[in-house]
Amino acid sequence: MFGLNLFIAGIEKSGTTSLADWFVTNGLAKYYIQGIKEPYSYAFGDTPTSNSLMPRGVLLDASVGYAFNPHAIARMPQHNTKVILCFRNHFDRCLSAYNFYQTIAKRDETSVALLKTIPELLDLLGDDIHAESLFDVTFQIMKRYFPTKSEKIIRTYFEEQAGNICRQSFLERAHYEIGFFLRRRSFPFFSILGSGFFTHPLKNLLTRYQATDLHLLTLDQLGTESARTEFVKDILGPRAHGATLPPLPNLNATAGQAKPDFHSSEWNFLRAYFRSDLIDFRATANDAGVSMKYVHQARLDQYLM
Numbered sequence: 001m002f003g004l005n006l007f008i009a010g011i012e013k014s015g016t017t018s019l020a021d022w023f024v025t026n027g028l029a030k031y032y033i034q035g036i037k038e039p040y041s042y043a044f045g046d047t048p049t050s051n052s053l054m055p056r057g058v059l060l061d062a063s064v065g066y067a068f069n070p071h072a073i074a075r076m077p078q079h080n081t082k083v084i085l086c087f088r089n090h091f092d093r094c095l096s097a098y099n100f101y102q103t104i105a106k107r108d109e110t111s112v113a114l115l116k117t118i119p120e121l122l123d124l125l126g127d128d129i130h131a132e133s134l135f136d137v138t139f140q141i142m143k144r145y146f147p148t149k150s151e152k153i154i155r156t157y158f159e160e161q162a163g164n165i166c167r168q169s170f171l172e173r174a175h176y177e178i179g180f181f182l183r184r185r186s187f188p189f190f191s192i193l194g195s196g197f198f199t200h201p202l203k204n205l206l207t208r209y210q211a212t213d214l215h216l217l218t219l220d221q222l223g224t225e226s227a228r229t230e231f232v233k234d235i236l237g238p239r240a241h242g243a244t245l246p247p248l249p250n251l252n253a254t255a256g257q258a259k260p261d262f263h264s265s266e267w268n269f270l271r272a273y274f275r276s277d278l279i280d281f282r283a284t285a286n287d288a289g290v291s292m293k294y295v296h297q298a299r300l301d302q303y304l305m
Contacts (some may be wrong), residue, residue, distance in 0.1 A: 003056045003057045003058055003059065003080065004057075004058045004059070004080055004081070004082060004236065005032075005059055005061070005076075005077050005080055005081040005082070006023070006029055006058050006059065006060045006061075006081075006082050006083075006084070006235070007060075007061050007062070007063075007066060007076065007081070007082070007083045007084065008020055008060070008061075008062035008063075008064065008084045008086065009063070009064065009066040009067040009073075009083050009084070009085055009201070009205065010064045010065065010066065010067035010068065010085055010086065010195065010201050011064065011067065011085065011086055011087060011088070011093070011195050011196075011198070011201065012064045012065070012097065012195045013088065013093050013094075013096040013097045013100060013195075014086040014087055014088040014093055014218075014219070015086055015088065015219035015248070016062055016064045016086050017037065017062075017251050018219065018248045018249050018250065018251045019062075019084070019086060019217075019219065019248060020037050020060060020062035021037075021249055021251065022248045022249060023058075023060055024060065025249075026245060026246070028058060028232060028236065029057075029058035029059065029060040030057060030058070030059065030060065031059070031060050031061070031062075032059045032060060032061040033061075035120055035123060036120050037062045037063075037120055038061075038062055038063040038064065038065075038120075039061060039063060040063045040065065040066075040072075040141070040144075041061065041063075042061075042063070042066065042072040042073075042075040042076050043063065043065060043066065043069050043071070043072040043145075044144055058236065064195075065195075067083075067085055067201030067202075067204055067205055068194075068195060068200065068201055068204065069204075070204055070207070073204055073205060073207070073208050074208065076208070078208060078209070081209070081213060082213055082214075082215060082235050083205055083209060083213060083214050083215070084215045084216075084217055084235070085201060085202065085205065085214065085215070085216050085217070086217050086218070086219065087198060087216065087217065087218050087295060087300065088218060088219075089299055089300055089302050089303070090196060090270075090274040090277070090278070090300070090303075090304075091262045091267070091270075091274070091302075091303050092259075093196060094170075094174070094192045094193060094196050094270075095170060095192075095257075095259060095260075097191075097192040097195070097196070098165070098170045098173055098192045099257050100114070101165055101190040101191075101192065102165050102166060102190075104134050104135055104138055104162075104190070105135065105161075105162035105163075105165050105166050105190060106166055107131045107132050107134075107135050107162075108131055109131065111131055111132075111133075111134045111135065112129060112130070112131060112133070112134070114134060115129060115133055115134040116129075117251065118134075121133075121134070121137055124137075125137070135162070139155065139158050142154070142158065142189060143155075143158075157189065158189050161188045161189040161190050162189075162190065164176070164188070164190075165190045170192075170260060171260070171266065171267075173192055174192065174193065174269075174270050175269070176188075177191055177192065177193045177194075178193070178269070178270070178273070181193070196274075197273075197274075197277045198277055198278065198281035199277055199280040199281045199284055202214075202216075202281060202284055202285060202290070203284060206284070206288050206290075211288050211289040211290045211291070214290050215231075215234065215235055215291070215294065216285065216290060216291065216292060216294065216295050217231070217294045217295065218294070218295050218296040218299060218300070219248060220296050220299060221294045221295065221296050222247075222248060222294070223247070225244065225245060227294075228245040228247075228248075229245055231294055232245065234293075262303040263303060267303070271303065271304055274304060275304045278300060278301070278304065
């Protein structure tokens with residue numbers, strides 16, 4: 001019997017690391033590339049191998065940028081494949097992204113502490129860890145999307161955006177990125193909004209996959225053992241693990257930081273964008289027949305009314 005290609009294709013800062021770790025730790029899946037949660041193989045031009053066309057067991061690739069990359073989706077295997085798309089309240093997700101990217105850009109002891117929460121990078125770097133390490137690794141990943149002859153230009157721009165996000169408050173950063181997008185139809189490096197909208201990644205995945213291949217999730221819906229068991233059976237079917245499934249680990253390295261009052265009027269500009277996206281997202285899922293069974297609707301609506 002063929003196995004299963006399992007992708008956690010997005011969205012960043014929505015609990016994808018916790019979910020991937022939970023699948024692997026509980027023996028429900030093994031990483032497509034051993035020890036690496038986000039290989040981004042399909043984003044960088046790799047073609048499906050015999051392992052992905054006829055997988056043995058459940059192979060997990062949790063590269064969270066896939067859902068926003070039509071070229072990566074076009075390379076992903078269609079058959080024997082399930083795709084999970086994780087969501088989180090728009091404001092909370094963007095704040096988490098801001099804290100995460102600002103910590104990377106600071107290049108100080110907080111950057112080192114964040115790096116130590118990412119096991120696959122620790123294995124990659126070994127003992128060569130310093131304040132610049134996480135910043136440099138992030139740049140090495142980003143530059144692969146551009147021609148090698150542009151590396152110096154990209155590095156300059158990368159440094160510039162690192163300086164910007166370090167100086168900008170969360171509110172200033174949100175205004176900056178909206179203006180940036182309206183002028184250039186793209187988002188800057190260290191973007192907190194670039195992965196912050198739900199409709200676009202869902203539509204991207206629907207160009208290649210059937211509604212039954214897609215599983216939408218907010219992690220708070222897996223708070224009970226019965227919900228976790230049902231979720232796993234929905235994805236893995238007869239392969240489902242029979243043992244007790246523990247709660248998902250909390251791997252949020254930037255939790256506990258102060259949160260703005262998102263109900264205040266100063267956030268109306270962003271609220272309008274998020275509300276519109278959520279309406280379109282629900283309509284898209286409904287029209288395509290994609291189940292919202294594991295999506296906490298009320299939590300997504302928080303701060304939008």
